[in-house]
Amino acid sequence: MTVETSIGDARKGYDRVEVPAPGGGTRSLTRKQFETLPLRERVGFLIEGTAQFFLEGRPILASDAMRV
Amino acid sequence: MSVARKALEMTRAATEAIVQRAETRYEAHRQEIFRSADRMFAGLMIGQWIFAIGIALVFSPYAWQGKVKTVHMHVWVALVLGAVITSLPVALAWLRPGEPLTRHSIAVGQMLWSALLIHLTGGRIETHFHVFGSLALLAFYRDWPVLVTGTVVVATEHLLRGILWPESVYGIPNPEWWRFLEHAFWVVFCISFLILSCRRSQTDMRVMAERGAELEALSENQWRNSSVVERAAADTRGDR
Numbered sequence: 001m002t003v004e005t006s007i008g009d010a011r012k013g014y015d016r017v018e019v020p021a022p023g024g025g026t027r028s029l030t031r032k033q034f035e036t037l038p039l040r041e042r043v044g045f046l047i048e049g050t051a052q053f054f055l056e057g058r059p060i061l062a063s064d065a066m067r068v
Numbered sequence: 069m070s071v072a073r074k075a076l077e078m079t080r081a082a083t084e085a086i087v088q089r090a091e092t093r094y095e096a097h098r099q100e101i102f103r104s105a106d107r108m109f110a111g112l113m114i115g116q117w118i119f120a121i122g123i124a125l126v127f128s129p130y131a132w133q134g135k136v137k138t139v140h141m142h143v144w145v146a147l148v149l150g151a152v153i154t155s156l157p158v159a160l161a162w163l164r165p166g167e168p169l170t171r172h173s174i175a176v177g178q179m180l181w182s183a184l185l186i187h188l189t190g191g192r193i194e195t196h197f198h199v200f201g202s203l204a205l206l207a208f209y210r211d212w213p214v215l216v217t218g219t220v221v222v223a224t225e226h227l228l229r230g231i232l233w234p235e236s237v238y239g240i241p242n243p244e245w246w247r248f249l250e251h252a253f254w255v256v257f258c259i260s261f262l263i264l265s266c267r268r269s270q271t272d273m274r275v276m277a278e279r280g281a282e283l284e285a286l287s288e289n290q291w292r293n294s295s296v297v298e299r300a301a302a303d304t305r306g307d308r
Contacts, residue, residue: 039090039278043083046285049293062289066282 013068014053014060019045026052082288090281097273098210102166105208109174110161112205113154116181120146123188142188153180175214178202179221183229183237191239196251200258207262210269215259223252 017034021027034042034051045051046062053065124146129139157177160170182198189195199222206214226248229237238247294302 039281040083040087042278043086043281043285044079046282047079047082047086047288047292049289062286066279066286 012055014055014065016054016057017065018052018054020050083285086281086284086288089284090277093280094274094277097277099166101208101210102171106161106165106170106174108208109178109205110158113158113174113177113181116185117146117150117154120150120181120184120188123185127188146184146188149184150181153177153184171209171211171214172217175206175218176221178206179218179225182222183225187229187236191235191237193239199251199255203255203258203262207266210266210273212263212266215262215266219252219255219259222255223248226251 013031015031016028017031018026018028019034029037042051046066049062051062053060053062055065121143124140124142128142154177157170157174160167160173164170179199179202182196182202185198186192186195203215203218206218226237230243230245230248234243235241291302
C-alpha cells in the first residue's frame with residue numbers, strides 16, 4: 001500500500017529555496033547557493049520562517065528540507 | 069518599543085546566540101582533535117625513544133678504541149639526542165595541549181625522529197618510510213600548516229645532512245647533489261593529498277556545526293509559532 005504524504009521526500013531534502021531579497025520581493029537560490037550564504041543570514045531566515053523550501057518544484061516544510 | 073521592533077531585536081539576539089553556539093561547537097570539536105593528537109604523539113615520541121635506544125643497543129652496542137671496549141656513540145646519540153628531540157614536544161603536549169605551538173613543535177620533533185632513526189640505521193632506505201608514516205600521522209591534526217612545517221624540517225634536514233654527512237642519510241658517501249630534491253618531491257607529492265584531506269575534514273566539521281545551528285533555528289521558529297498552551301506544555305516536559 002502506498003501512502004501519500006505532504007512532507008516531501010525526506011531522503012532528498014530540498015533543491016531550491018526562496019528567501020526575501022534585500023530590496024523587497026524574493027530571490028530563488030539553489031541548495032548550494034543557500035548553503036554558501038553566511039550562517040548568520042541562513043539562521044535569520046529559518047528563525048523568521050521566511051525561507052520557503054522546494055523539492056522538484058513542490059514546496060516542502062523547512063523541517064523536512066533540513067533533514068538531509 | 070513597537071511589537072515589530074521588539075520581534076526584530078529578539079530575532080537578532082537569537083541569531084547571534086545560535087551562530088555563537090555553532091562557532092563554539094566547531095572550536096570545541098577542533099580542540100578535541102588537537103588534544104587527542106597531542107596525546108597520541110606524546111606517547112609515540114616516548115615509544116620512538118625506547119625503540120631508538122633498542123636499535124642502537126642491538127645493532128651497534130660497542131665500539132673499540134684500541135683494546136678498550138666502549139659504548140658505541142650511537143647508543144649515546146639515541147639516548148641523549150632522543151631525549152632532546154622528545155622532551156619539548158612531550159612537555160608541550162602535557163602542559164599546553166591543543167595550542168598551535170604544541171602541534172608545530174610535535175611536527176618538528178617527529179621529523180627529527182625520522183632523521184635520527186635514519187641515522188641510527190645507517191641511512192637505510194626502508195627507514196625513510198618513517199617520514200611518510202609520520203606525515204600521515206600528522207594529518208590526524210586536520211590542520212594542514214602542520215604538514216608544511218614537517219615538510220620544511222625534513223627537506224632542510226636532508227639537504228644539510230646530505231652535504232655534511234651523506235652516509236648518515238643516504239647510506240652512501242657520494243650521492244648526487246640533487247638527491248634531497250628527489251626525496252622532497254615524494255614528500256610534497258604525499259602531503260599534497262594529505263592537505264586536501266585536511267581541508268575537506270575542516271569543511272565537514274564546519275558543515276556539521278552549521279547544520280546544528282540550522283536545526284536550532286528551526287526549533288526556535290517552531291517555538292515562536294507555537295501557542296501559549298503548547299509552550300507551557302513544552303516547558304513542563306523540559307523541552308526548552
